[in-house]
Amino acid sequence: MPTRDQIIAFDDSPPPPGADPWVEPAVSEPIEIREHDPAWASCADEVGRQLRNALGGRALQVAHIGPTAVPGLPAKPLLDLDLTVADPDREQEWLPQLVAAGFRLTIREPWWYGHRMVALRAPAANVHVFGPDSPEPLRHLVFRDHLRRHDADRRLYGQVKRDAAAHANAAQELVMQYNARKEQVLRAVYARAFAAAGLLDDA
Template sequence: MPTIDEILSFDDSPPPPGASPWVVEPVAAPITLVDYDPSWPAQAAAVAARIAAALGTRALRIEHVGSTSVPGLPAKPVIDLDLTVAAPVHEAGWLPQLRAAGFVLTVREPWWHEHRLVRGAAPAANVHVFGPDSPETVKHTVFRDWLRSSAADRELYAAAKREAAEATTRGRGLVMDYNQRKEGVIREIYGRAFRAAGFLD
């Protein structure tokens, strides 16, 4: 399990020299946000069921996270899930099964909590693969649960998302540019979320 210090810290380090996280290179595309869709939880459950069927007991935890998991929040129409496996670095134990189920490995970041990203379609889904000691899965659920409970921070985050999407689309940027533009507001909200969850006094 991660320590509290690990949960409360943010690692903004760039990739090691010469390393790239991209297995499939990203392309610039408009960032399209849509209003919250009440079908998103059911879509997430369907993707989770595909993962569970493919991995069986090797799927230690599957959690719907990200903006599509927060009722009332606009989002890109892509389901985000966190998948916990025993050892992401041992890809032979989980990746072939997910590939057979239609998922594509897109990102590999061994320097950042051994993170992998696989993408699925119908519905579009990003599945973030972490190990049981990763602080990111804790952060994501704390952030989600706080946004579900705080109308003020939902509105703050929604405004930041819309502004970031417009600026990124106008500049023909990538999704990582969109994410970077939201980062200041996300960190601000995290402070309140951590406090509400009891990680801070």
């Protein structure tokens, strides 16, 4: 279980020299932001079932996170889920089963909380794989639930997403640049989410 300090501290350190997280090359494509679709929840449930069917007990936790998990929040039509396994570095214990179920490995960055990402084409989904000691899945849940409860931050983040997508599309940028354009507001909303969750009481 991650500590409070680990949950509220972001690891922004760059990859080790010469390391490349991309298993599949990143491509420049238009970033589409849609109004929230209530069907996204059931689609995420289906992806969760596929993960659990493939991994059985090795799927320690599966959670629908990200913008598609927040009713009323505009989002890319791409589901995000967190999958917790015992040890992401032991890929032989979980990755072959996911590949057999139709997922493909797109990102491998063991230096950042052991993170891997696998993607599914239909429904379109990115599944972020972490270990039980990683603070990221809990951080994602705190953020998701804060946006579900707080209209002002949900509206603010939705507008930032639209603006960032418009700028990124105009400049033909990759999704990394789109994410960077959201970063300042994203961190401010995270700080309010941490405070609302009681994680900053001693700050």
